[in-house]
Amino acid sequence: MKTANLIYKALTTVLGLLAVSNLVYAQQHLPLYPQGIPNAKEAENIERNEPNAMVDSLAFDVSEPSIRLFLVPEDRATGTAVIICPGGGYHTLLTKREGSDVARVFNKLGISAIVLHYRLPNDRIMVDPSIGPLQDLQQAIKTVRERATEWHIDPQRVGVMGFSAGGHLAATAGTHYADTYIENPENTNLRPDFLLLINPVISFMDSVGHTGSRANLLGAQPSDKQLFYFSNELHVDSLTPPTFLVHSGADEVVSVENSLYFYRGLRQHHVEAAMHIYAKGEHGFLTAPSFDEWFGRCTYWMGQLGLK
Structure with missing residues (x-):
């Protein structure tokens, strides 16, 4: 009996160490640009994280972009990967509620997740703040595809999920993927294979757009050209990725029309899409509907779509 107990304890220890090893690997944190951040000015890194009663934690003044990997082991991997763009109005990032929490649930389904810690627009740290977040998402897509074999990911099953302003970033990547804002010598495909847009900001037009996100990305007086370019409902075409949208009709922060306009464009161009609108629920679904x-x-x- 004593010998059996010793063997049991030894096996338990080994399995525990393996579990910890897998967990550490799954949550590996990598700088997005090991060779230097493009479109950057020399500036002190003053990023800070603050607790928040509603969403757990918030990141401010992000100037050093990175990705946090939640990878599924090869024997459980479906091959699908989702790059997650937290929301926060291009002013902050909800890194836990709209990042790591969601990534862990994807992992339970055999789906790898990559949480993008993208730069927040600021003249202090960027030459052109308007393209900084998009550069970071394009670099994340490029990185995932180029390391797909190593990470047990199918490079043709790489999607992007975005919440609120992160949804705007995701939609921008899905409509402007042909405009390359990073070094891409291998000509790696920067088009997401699918989009998951959660109460997204889509438009920057006065009638429907979220003025806070617009001002944070483009400044107080954006040009007409900028407003047109970053109003993603105006750029949907037949090559826009298949898209899932979810929103609340009661959202008082980001109007549901953002999702409706994007969905209408998808329908007009015969892009596979689904949308669900809830009658009740605040922005961010803090109390309803449930996760x-x-x-x-x-x-x-x-x-x-055969992605899980």
């Missing part, structure tokens, strides 16, 4: 409710609809749609 399991809206996320279940999201993953059901992914299953219909």
Whole structure:
């Protein structure tokens, strides 16, 4: 009996160490640009994280972009990967509620997740703040595809999920993927294979757009050219990735028209898409609908596309 107990304890220890090893690997944190950040000015890194009662934690003044990997082991991996863009109005990042928490749930489904810690627009740290977040997402897509074999990912099943302003960033990558803002000598495909847009900012037009996100990305007096370029509903075409949208009709922060306009463009161009609008629920779904409710609809749609 004593010998059996010793063997059991030894096995338990080994399994525990393996579990910890897998967990550490799954949450590996990598700088996005090991060779130097493009479009950057020399400036002190003053990034800070603050606790928040509603969303757990917030990151401010992000100037050194990175990715946090939540990778599924090869024996459980579906091959699908989702790059997650947290929201925060291009002013902050909800790195836990709209980042690592969601990544862990994807992992349970065999889907690898990559949380993007993208730069927040600021003249202090960027030459052109308007393209900084898009550069970071394009670099993340490029990195995931170029390391797909190593990370047990199918390079043709790399999608982007975005919340609120992160949804705007995701939609920008899905409509402007042909405009390359990073060094890409291998000509790696920068087009997401699918989009998951959660109460997204889509438009920057006065009638429907979120003025806070617009001002943070483009400044107080954006040009007409900038407003047109970053109003993503105006750039949907037949090559826009298949898209899932979810929003609340009661959202008083980002109007539901943002999702409606984007969905209408997808329909007009015969792009496979699904949308669910809830009658009740505030921006960010802080109290309703529940996570399991809206996320279940999201993953059901992914299953219909053979992505899970």
